[in-house]
Amino acid sequence: MSDIDLNLQIWRQKKSDSPGAFETYALDKISTEMSFLEMLDVLNEKLTKQGLDPVAFDHDCREGICGMCGTVVNGVAHGPEKEVTLCQLHMRNFKDGDTLVIEPFRSRAFPIRKDLLIDRSAFDRIIQSGGYVSVNTGGTPDGNAIPIPAQTAELAMDAAACIGCGACVASCPNGAAMLFTSAKVSQLCLLPQGQTERKQRALDMVATMDKEGFGNCTNERECEAVCPKSISIRNIARLNREYLMAALSEG
């Protein structure tokens, strides 16, 4: 355990429609045992005591599962460590004297609300357009009446692990939401429960994705590289197949 001194450059923006800019803050004696968000807490306590406006940022579970946190740190969504969210990133990944440039996830479809806090409700609307199996409560068959090979369940779970943080969108040069959308489409098309609505789901979710202003996928693979849950781009291939099959059989 040791302490490090940091130079922070943080994106400050008062409202969605106000101009933003980087501000510089010096932060000394940060324990390397701290999480990244705890480091921001320390900064915010310091700013508060100086009568300055603390930095707004989203967070909730602080254990890498709610998908609420996330900023770009030195050009990388969720920072330099692989397969972690920002709240799980620890300061032992940085060295004394480092400069950290911290900015929000940027995308046309994710308006900035304040500082590092953004609006990701477009993701909700993608799910609303088809990311489910249409069953009502009650009257469902016994769980074991739908046998699912362990391997299939594992594959579906790999895709279902998406936390909806938006790092994939922020890292894609086109601002595409393909990794997010394909994860849900894959989970449901792999499982027997998802078969009935398989085609319509792919068509509707892709249509919503486009409508919300997300870009197209050109296989840059940046999304997979930053995904804290290691969602594979094989899901994107699967979505493309699903979409093509659905579109062809429609026409």
Add this chain to the structure above:
Amino acid sequence: MELNAHIPAGPLSEKWDNHKFNSKLVNPANRRKFKIIIVGTGLAGASASATLAEQGYQVQTFCIQDSPRRAHSIAAQGGINAAKCYQTDGDSVHRLFYDTIKGGDFRSREANVYRLAQVSNSIIDQCVAQGVPFAREYGGTMANRSFGGAQVSRTFYARGQTGQQLLLGAYSALSRQIHAGRVTMYNRREMMEIVLVDGKARGIITRNIITGEIEKYSADMVLLATGGYGNAYFLSTNAMASNVTAAWRAHKKGAGFANPSFVQIHPTCIPVHGDYQSKLTLMSESLRNDGRVWVPKDVNDKRHPRDIPDAARDYYLENKYPSFGNLVPRDVASRNAKEQCDLGKGVGSTKLAVYLDFADAIKRDGQETILKKYGNLFQMYEKITDSSPLQEPMMIYPAVHYTMGGLWVDYNLMTTIPGLFALGECNFSDHGANRLGASALMQGLADGYFVISTSVANYLGTNSLKAVSTDDVAFKEARQEVENRISKLLKNSSDGPTGKVTVDEIHKEVGKLLWDNCGMARNKQGLEAALAKLPALKDKFWNSVYIPGDMKEINQSLERAGRVADFLEFAEIMVRDALAREESCGCHLREESQTEENEAKRDDANFSHVSVWEHKGEGVEPVMHKEQLVFENVTPSQRSYK
């Protein structure tokens, strides 16, 4: 305050069916005429929103986070119980009922717990149908694991992300109803007040977290599914936004608060390491299936754990509780960890930790098998502590985790305010003085998917409600109250921070006061001292808290301040409740009431009741009422896990 639990007549196993038959219904065509407000989108709120909207009601749902999918339920790791008995190991509805009553140390209602066990199986079926990817055996059937306090394997799971997968299932059902226009979803709203008209719950006041606007919403009934209040302690395993505000506002408007001192301290969390720490991370209880808990026998043994031979280790849980071993219930495991640390046997730099060791399991089953079960938990542990559980034992210590206490509800889940219902962790209903692992997810989904719709129909079918609108005076007054309160919170801040305290400083102070005096072990002296200190702390907060920014914008300091203000008031009834209960039961250990073997000693003659607190006005002492517990089907016994 009248406490009628409205437990249906008849034998235990027929009560729920009788009740459903005797409850009033609302004709499908009429349902769209009724508006229901649901606050919270965790397992309880999301499942209730989806179910009621599917049935045809007009639903308005609210949550603090930017999306309903991010409710705190998402963080549950280990699993969900059900009495499926897929393993043919002797499980049954009755056994799940019995284990839950016994695990709760005979401080919960028989009828509620039995219903929970009855509907548990439908929950699993529902979630499977939604596409929740539960773990499967190679043959395709569903897999189970064991959890503490049970000798059967009844826990269903999706890796170490069961809460996430169940919540995403409920969220998908909710999303479908939002798409269909039957649920209006309000994200980033914090409920600040409940509105009563003619004594009935008819709406809520919220603060829009983005614009700071104070908004009014009306309905025919209000359902709270706002989760637990563990964050009163500042450090807990709960998400940062978890709060008591919604429940506390309801309490101050007349809802009884039951057993506020019943707080579960989870035995396996990553120990505290610095004063900047913002939350504690849970390591799932499922780890105790294969991990062995131990401390060095000798207080002065400074060797690396690997160099300490078996003979010099004390596997204290296995030694003391041979039949349950490492799988004793949480309260017992936590208390024993504290006892070892109090004896000076704690390990690590703070001496406030014990080992949880996987070496034997890895030797027995191989690294691959162990990683398959716990890989993501091991990874999470390593990310935080920089140490690999494959190489050396984990270090763990108990942390605040779950609150059994909550709004008092009757069998219908209605609070003492007509038309106000409480679901999930924010009610007190099923777990008595201690909750068994994997039973909170079960309860949240039971309440939302399978219980509440009967209550909703019955309430709407038996009450003729007059039309109300948000222009009514009750709404204007409630909004004014909220605005005044916010102005009062901001009153110290116009002349800068000098000489002031921050919100977090006060939150940490009240948290520590509670942890030290109303935590794992409690006594009269400590509780009285804490009660004496609370008023001054409250004054310090209101007279010197500094909150930057103003109310008409995103202001995260203001959000936290409102929650801390409520925790400060709430702490008082927590401590009073712990003080009044002069017995030990479940998680509530009064040092004055222990058996010769230092186990919690209940006093059924005097304390076989739910304690329900009534708010009597600002500055007036609250009053405690009792709901006597009646046991007709089980005989309360001294719990033994030996």
